[in-house]
Amino acid sequence: xxxxxLEFAKKSFQNNIVYxxxxxxxxxxxxxxxxxxxxxxxxxxxxxxxxxxxxxxILATYIVLSFLLxxxxxxxxxxxxxxxxxxxxxxxxxxxxxxxxxxxSYTVGTLAFRFLLQMLPALILSIFLFHLLFPFxxxxxxxxxxxxxxxxxxxxxxxxxxxxxxxWFYWTFxxxxxxxxxVMLLSGALIPxxxxxxxxxxxxxxxxxxxxxxxxxxxxxxxxxxxxxLTGLIxxxxxxxxLYAVGHVLWKGASRKLVVQGG
Amino acid sequence: MALIEVxxxxxxxxxxxxxxxxxxxxxxxxxxxFKLKRAVxxxxxxxDKGDTVGFIGPNGAGKSTTVKMLTGILAPxxxxxxxxxxxxxxxxxxxxxxxGVVFGQKTQLWWDLPVIDTFDLLRHIxxxxxxxxxxxxxxxxxxxGLQDFINVPVRQLSLGQKMRADIAAALLxxxxxxxxxxxxxxxxxxxxxxxxxxxxxxxxxxxxxxLFTTHDMDDIERTCNRMIIIDKGTKIYDGTVEDIKRTYGxxxxxxxxxxxxxxxxxxxxxxxxxxxxxxxxxxxxxDEIQASLILNRLTQKYSISDFTVQEPEIEGIIRDIYLGxxxxxxxxxxxx
Ligand SMILES: Nc1ncnc2c1ncn2[C@@H]1O[C@H](COP(=O)(O)OP(=O)(O)O)[C@@H](O)[C@H]1O
Ligand SMILES: [Mg+2]
Numbered sequence: 149x150x151x152x153x154l155e156f157a158k159k160s161f162q163n164n165i166v167y168x169x170x171x172x173x174x175x176x177x178x179x180x181x182x183x184x185x186x187x188x189x190x191x192x193x194x195x196x197x198x199x200x201x202x203x204x205x206i207l208a209t210y211i212v213l214s215f216l217l218x219x220x221x222x223x224x225x226x227x228x229x230x231x232x233x234x235x236x237x238x239x240x241x242x243x244x245x246x247x248x249x250x251x252x253s254y255t256v257g258t259l260a261f262r263f264l265l266q267m268l269p270a271l272i273l274s275i276f277l278f279h280l281l282f283p284f285x286x287x288x289x290x291x292x293x294x295x296x297x298x299x300x301x302x303x304x305x306x307x308x309x310x311x312x313x314x315x316w317f318y319w320t321f322x323x324x325x326x327x328x329x330x331v332m333l334l335s336g337a338l339i340p341x342x343x344x345x346x347x348x349x350x351x352x353x354x355x356x357x358x359x360x361x362x363x364x365x366x367x368x369x370x371x372x373x374x375x376x377x378l379t380g381l382i383x384x385x386x387x388x389x390x391l392y393a394v395g396h397v398l399w400k401g402a403s404r405k406l407v408v409q410g411g
Numbered sequence: 412m413a414l415i416e417v418x419x420x421x422x423x424x425x426x427x428x429x430x431x432x433x434x435x436x437x438x439x440x441x442x443x444x445f446k447l448k449r450a451v452x453x454x455x456x457x458x459d460k461g462d463t464v465g466f467i468g469p470n471g472a473g474k475s476t477t478v479k480m481l482t483g484i485l486a487p488x489x490x491x492x493x494x495x496x497x498x499x500x501x502x503x504x505x506x507x508x509x510x511g512v513v514f515g516q517k518t519q520l521w522w523d524l525p526v527i528d529t530f531d532l533l534r535h536i537x538x539x540x541x542x543x544x545x546x547x548x549x550x551x552x553x554x555x556g557l558q559d560f561i562n563v564p565v566r567q568l569s570l571g572q573k574m575r576a577d578i579a580a581a582l583l584x585x586x587x588x589x590x591x592x593x594x595x596x597x598x599x600x601x602x603x604x605x606x607x608x609x610x611x612x613x614x615x616x617x618x619x620x621x622l623f624t625t626h627d628m629d630d631i632e633r634t635c636n637r638m639i640i641i642d643k644g645t646k647i648y649d650g651t652v653e654d655i656k657r658t659y660g661x662x663x664x665x666x667x668x669x670x671x672x673x674x675x676x677x678x679x680x681x682x683x684x685x686x687x688x689x690x691x692x693x694x695x696x697x698d699e700i701q702a703s704l705i706l707n708r709l710t711q712k713y714s715i716s717d718f719t720v721q722e723p724e725i726e727g728i729i730r731d732i733y734l735g736x737x738x739x740x741x742x743x744x745x746x747x
Contacts, residue, residue, distance in 0.1 A: 410476070
């Protein structure tokens with residue numbers, strides 16, 4: 149049975165490759181976004197000299213990592229919604245497979261595609277173009293990998309809530325837009341937390357968004373003291389579990405609605 | 412024990428009642444009002460292994476609703492269903508493993524993928540042994556002519572090609588039971604014929620039990636040994652195609668067009684079913700009264716400009732049942 153899910157991931161990977169112009173565009177987009185953001189921060193630095201005692205090259209690495217992760221974390225936001233609207237969810241339910249695992253496998257297939265064909269090329273270009281710093285230490289790099297995976301799972305489970313809501317709303321474009329904006333602003337994807345007011349940082353740490361970008365990147369840069377890393381990872385894991393649990397309840401409601409009201 | 416047992420099956424849909432105008436829209440938003448629509452109203456039947464059963468009825472009769480409940484994607488409001496000892500709704504995945512489903516209006520194939528890729532996925536989903544997969548694929552390709560488009564993404568296929576690929580997909584894992592919902596809808600005569608042949612072949616070769624819905628009577632005459640007629644959610648006939656034909660096979664309908672407006676005429680043994688403008692529809696039993704005799708009686712009073720005598724096709728009989736024109740009497744074995 150696991151074999152079937154692996155096949156879903158593989159098919160989703162192949163599906164992505166079909167749109168060839170798409171992956172060139174993805175790489176170019178990442179590079180341009182990094183370039184623009186670095187340019188903006190550079191202008192601010194030239195005005196101020198130094199900001200919060202953080203060297204510019206650290207900030208540049210932060211920006212590069214953030215956009216590389218963003219490139220990696222793009223998911224098909226309307227995969228479920230389209231199925232709900234054209235009624236093909238019931239086709240999936242007619243098969244002896246778990247729907248949620250199927251959606252997850254599909255998303256992981258896309259992740260593999262984005263890793264190999266978008267993030268890696270962008271990463272290599274970034275090393276030359278933007279002088280990306282190497283990880284603080286090998287240990288920190290391993291922590292970073294674990295943290296980045298947890299960050300992905302936090303985002304996936306958060307996204308899943310929005311996707312499943314399409315069983316009630318049918319159109320989730322606005323919800324997705326609001327969610328994207330919230331993630332951009334509150335996760336440290338655009339503005340590192342150290343530039344934010346002290347009181348706000350504490351609040352942001354209480355929200356799930358910090359777990360997506362801020363935590364893994366700060367670990368990479370060695371900005372998190374060793375004894376706080378574990379706390380950070382646990383916080384990410386807890387968010388994965390909490391969001392998964394909420395998603396579970398929503399999914400049960402959605403499938404009940406489907407089998408009672410008909411697709 | 413029968414393979415499929417359905418007892419007192421009921422499905423009610425909840426319909427949102429929308430009120431007119433802006434204030435109505437706001438009121439509906441605040442206090443939603445519901446109406447219940449009974450799509451399936453206490454249907455019972457059993458199907459034995461190897462049977463081919465046609466579900467026929469007009470649009471909105473409740474055919475699709477019944478099939479959806481049998482396949483486990485719709486929960487019954489009340490009543491019980493067992494398919495091979497399982498409750499399709501409660502044991503959805505287990506049930507899914509042993510059934511095949513084709514919905515005429517909704518493809519089961521993956522939209523973006525070439526047909527062969529869907530087949531390949533299905534091989535893993537149903538854990539089809541390599542030998543069986545190869546054998547089935549070769550056989551279905553041959554019979555349904557899949558070679559021409561097996562590498563084409565599903566979204567580029569014509570309706571007929573999609574249907575053929577869908578049917579092959581539903582059969583790859585050698586399901587015990589096959590459910591079809593309007594498999595020939597929208598297809599031309601040749602494509603329909605090909606599909607009917609294939610269905611009959613599979614039933615004969617593999618002994619697959621089949622239930623399919625249609626509103627095309629030919630589908631049933633060609634492929635089924637039994638038919639169930641449903642209308643407005645209730646079963647009105649359950650028996651063989653031959654039985655219904657035999658009983659009504661002697662009926663004739665005469666359509667007469669008069670030269671002037673004609674009053675209804677009483678002729679013993681002749682029943683007036685309809686009259687419109689200058690036309691009349693008369694039903695008679697060919698063993699009881701001759702057509703020439705009827706014409707004779709009519710010409711005594713009115714001039715006749717045209718007439719035809721129709722033999723009953725099963726389609727016509729069913730149409731009459733829908734319209735309430737024929738009252739099924741208890742002498743027909745299948746009448747409910
Ligand atoms: N999901 C649904 N919600 C509300 N009403 C429905 C739904 N599906 C079908 N119906 C209604 O139930 C009745 C039976 O529909 P259906 O089973 O599709 O009939 P058939 O397949 O025989 O044409 C129709 O009146 C239809 O409008
Ligand atoms: Mg239907």
